[in-house]
Amino acid sequence: xxxxxxxxxxxxTLIAGLFGAVAALVVVxxxxxxxxxxxxxxxxxxxxxxxxxxxxxAAPAAWSQSLWPAVGMRGYAYDSRSHRAANPAAPPLRxxxxxxxxxxxxxxxxxMRGGDGRRAMVFRTAARPPCDLxxxxxxxxxxxxxxxxxVGISAISAALFATGLxxxxxxxxxxxxxxxxxxxxxxxxxATGYQAVAPSGDAGGDEIDALxxxxxxxxxxxxxxxxxxxxxxxxxxxxxxxxxxxxxxPLTSLQIALEFAADRVDQPAVRDSLTGALRDAVYLSxxxxxxxxxxxxxxxxxxxxxxxxxxxxxxxxxxxGRSRLLARRRQIELELSIPDDAVRVQCNAVAVExxxxxxxxxxxxxxxxxxxxxxxxxxxxxxxxLEVSDDGPGVPPASLPRLGQATFRSxxxxxxxxxxxxxxxxxxxEVCERIGWTLAFSALEPRGLCVEIxxxxxxxxxxxxxEIGKLAESGTLE
Amino acid sequence: xxxTPPIERTRICDWRSPARARDHGxxxxxxxxxxxxxxPRVLVVEDDPxxxxxxxxxxxxxxxxxxxxxxxxxxxxxxxxxxxDVVLLDLMLPARSGFEVLELLQRRPAVPPxxxxxxxxxxxxxxxxxxxxxxxxxxxxxxxEEVVARIRAHLHAPDAAPASRTVAWxxxxxxxxxxxxxxxxxxxxxTRFELDLLAYLVQRPGRAIPRTQLASHALGPLDERTDRTxxxxxxxxxxxxxxxxxxAVATVWGIGYRFDPEAP
Numbered sequence: 001x002x003x004x005x006x007x008x009x010x011x012x013t014l015i016a017g018l019f020g021a022v023a024a025l026v027v028v029x030x031x032x033x034x035x036x037x038x039x040x041x042x043x044x045x046x047x048x049x050x051x052x053x054x055x056x057x058a059a060p061a062a063w064s065q066s067l068w069p070a071v072g073m074r075g076y077a078y079d080s081r082s083h084r085a086a087n088p089a090a091p092p093l094r095x096x097x098x099x100x101x102x103x104x105x106x107x108x109x110x111x112m113r114g115g116d117g118r119r120a121m122v123f124r125t126a127a128r129p130p131c132d133l134x135x136x137x138x139x140x141x142x143x144x145x146x147x148x149x150x151v152g153i154s155a156i157s158a159a160l161f162a163t164g165l166x167x168x169x170x171x172x173x174x175x176x177x178x179x180x181x182x183x184x185x186x187x188x189x190x191a192t193g194y195q196a197v198a199p200s201g202d203a204g205g206d207e208i209d210a211l212x213x214x215x216x217x218x219x220x221x222x223x224x225x226x227x228x229x230x231x232x233x234x235x236x237x238x239x240x241x242x243x244x245x246x247x248x249x250p251l252t253s254l255q256i257a258l259e260f261a262a263d264r265v266d267q268p269a270v271r272d273s274l275t276g277a278l279r280d281a282v283y284l285s286x287x288x289x290x291x292x293x294x295x296x297x298x299x300x301x302x303x304x305x306x307x308x309x310x311x312x313x314x315x316x317x318x319x320x321g322r323s324r325l326l327a328r329r330r331q332i333e334l335e336l337s338i339p340d341d342a343v344r345v346q347c348n349a350v351a352v353e354x355x356x357x358x359x360x361x362x363x364x365x366x367x368x369x370x371x372x373x374x375x376x377x378x379x380x381x382x383x384x385x386l387e388v389s390d391d392g393p394g395v396p397p398a399s400l401p402r403l404g405q406a407t408f409r410s411x412x413x414x415x416x417x418x419x420x421x422x423x424x425x426x427x428x429x430e431v432c433e434r435i436g437w438t439l440a441f442s443a444l445e446p447r448g449l450c451v452e453i454x455x456x457x458x459x460x461x462x463x464x465x466x467e468i469g470k471l472a473e474s475g476t477l478e
Numbered sequence: 479x480x481x482t483p484p485i486e487r488t489r490i491c492d493w494r495s496p497a498r499a500r501d502h503g504x505x506x507x508x509x510x511x512x513x514x515x516x517x518p519r520v521l522v523v524e525d526d527p528x529x530x531x532x533x534x535x536x537x538x539x540x541x542x543x544x545x546x547x548x549x550x551x552x553x554x555x556x557x558x559x560x561x562x563d564v565v566l567l568d569l570m571l572p573a574r575s576g577f578e579v580l581e582l583l584q585r586r587p588a589v590p591p592x593x594x595x596x597x598x599x600x601x602x603x604x605x606x607x608x609x610x611x612x613x614x615x616x617x618x619x620x621x622x623e624e625v626v627a628r629i630r631a632h633l634h635a636p637d638a639a640p641a642s643r644t645v646a647w648x649x650x651x652x653x654x655x656x657x658x659x660x661x662x663x664x665x666x667x668x669t670r671f672e673l674d675l676l677a678y679l680v681q682r683p684g685r686a687i688p689r690t691q692l693a694s695h696a697l698g699p700l701d702e703r704t705d706r707t708x709x710x711x712x713x714x715x716x717x718x719x720x721x722x723x724x725x726a727v728a729t730v731w732g733i734g735y736r737f738d739p740e741a742p
Contacts, residue, residue: 248617248618249529249618252529255620260622322624335733336686337734349601
């Protein structure tokens with residue numbers, strides 16, 4: 001890796017830290033200078049001993065004392081009452097220091113900053129006036145002061161500059177690159193819209209570039225896999241469509257032959273056998289349509305596409321018409337009730353016809369021989385309701401909520417007839433859900449199942465079972 | 479095949495091509511059934527031998543005169559040459575596809591109704607067939623019985639003339655305008671509710687009518703006694719019509735009642 005992001009961050013941090021440390025040292029030095037002044041003050045005061053006091057009192061007009069020649073430190077005595085010095089060469093007494101001076105006999109104040117370029121200290125002595133106040137003055141070490149000021153300002157400026165530089169040169173570009181990574185990560189694997197984030201043809205790069213290359217490679221791999229899956233899914237769909245198509249013609253031939261034979265056989269055993277074969281043919285026919293539709297639904301196909309205006313009266317009439325032959329062979333009375341007027345809905349005709357056919361075919365195929373199936377299409381204020389009722393074995397109430405789930409068949413149903421996987425009702429449920437219809441199952445009394453499909457939001461469903469039960473009790477069934 | 483199921487509605491499909499509907503309304507196709515007593519002639523254009531044989535056999539048994547063409551070119555030629563009542567057309571045919579046949583015949587006058595029978599069941603195929611003039615689309619696999627029902631539905635298109643306002647069966651005559659009912663020529667007394675119920679039923683022969691529908695149209699607002707009320711009114715109507723005529727008013731399991739004047 002040519003450029004290391006970690007190295008650059010460490011370098012920038014070191015530079016900023018160095019300048020920051022210098023600035024901190026300057027500040028500390030200035031603060032510690034004041035502390036130093038406070039510490040040397042008692043030592044300086046000790047230099048004004050009894051001999052110095054006597055000398056001052058003896059000739060106050062000429063008294064002064066040199067303490068630290070290197071910095072020009074010299075002391076003069078003052079009268080604490082008049083704040084004047086007897087020695088005419090003495091500088092004026094610093095009023096600000098005197099004002100801060102306490103009343104204690106050895107009180108002192110010191111100014112180590114020397115705002116006017118000179119530093120000063122004032123302290124009380126044990127001598128009597130005019131020698132009871134002493135002011136020491138000395139030169140400020142200007143070069144040091146300037147140097148420290150320049151260094152301090154430079155260090156602070158450099159620290160600020162280094163911080164800003166780091167912000168603009170490293171942090172903000174980093175943020176921008178990380179945002180690009182985030183934006184790219186969102187579209188990883190998409191067929192369009194992904195933009196490569198790693199620099200092209202650059203062998204070097206930092207950790208983010210490396211991460212970008214990983215992301216780009218992941219995108220390519222996922223996109224290729226997705227394409228492969230799409231291709232495989234499309235191939236599977238085409239394959240299923242071909243199988244379904246190829247099966248329909250022989251199934252037609254089979255159905256026609258069975259239909260012909262079943263119409264002309266008198267022996268009950270043969271007739272029953274042909275009826276079973278007819279039922280299987282119907283099952284296979286439904287399976288070819290269901291497999292194709294299931295494959296399309298699984299691949300994300302939306303039944304709300306390719307919609308057209310469809311008259312449900314015609315659709316349900318066709319479905320019941322197709323089911324009549326098997327119903328008659330099974331001696332099931334299949335009845336249809338339709339409204340006077342067309343029931344027009346916007347839907348995908350093929351998907352809806354198969355979804356509704358699954359319900360009717362199930363009722364006819366799994367109903368009791370010599371039973372009844374009633375298909376009622378009615379309109380109501382919010383749309384339509386289609387009810388398919390039968391007096392067959394029905395479904396235990398505990399299993400009703402699971403009807404329509406993929407591959408669900410009740411144990412009782414499997415025991416009665418092992419054929420069927422529940423695919424038909426699952427497709428019906430999915431198509432209804434996708435196009436906004438409601439599907440409900442209810443048990444009928446004394447036996448049977450009612451499947452109700454309604455358009456629009458689910459409303460209060462009539463208890464058709466109770467009504468049919470009442471019919472049975474009233475003895476009007478014939 | 480000796481029996482066919484009743485057809486609930488003669489209007490089979492709303493996808494019927496408007497162009498085709500105009501053709502049928504304006505130009506009379508060369509129809510063998512224009513000759514009184516002649517069996518309807520059906521051309522089957524199907525290349526699969528098993529399906530074709532079964533279909534031809536089933537249609538002949540149902541009383542049709544059937545001709546078979548096993549490729550699209552022959553089928554199109556026979557449509558133009560022969561006097562036909564209905565054409566059953568497969569889509570995937572040798573020589574000329576079903577779509578090409580439809581396209582060829584689309585602008586020809588006096589073309590008989592074309593019913594498509596196909597294993598191609600996608601919506602696009604159906605819509606294209608209707609756009610090219612097919613009157614119906616029967617997806618494979620199908621039953622011969624279903625095909626027969628569809629042919630008959632197209633042969634007996636609804637009459638444009640207003641329906642008769644008198645309904646007669648057995649020895650009963652219901653005059654819907656005069657609101658009178660006679661049995662064997664003698665008027666019988668029905669209450670207003672009974673007459674409304676009977677009139678509603680006899681105007682929809684062969685159709686199962688739910689009790690709730692009968693009640694809402696004949697009795698007004700529904701209440702909890704709807705089923706019982708309808709049942710008791712129908713029981714009295716049957717009694718007044720007599721056993722022979724009452725058989726035409728059948729109870730339908732799970733639905734309500736059906737008026738079937740041809741019931742034994």
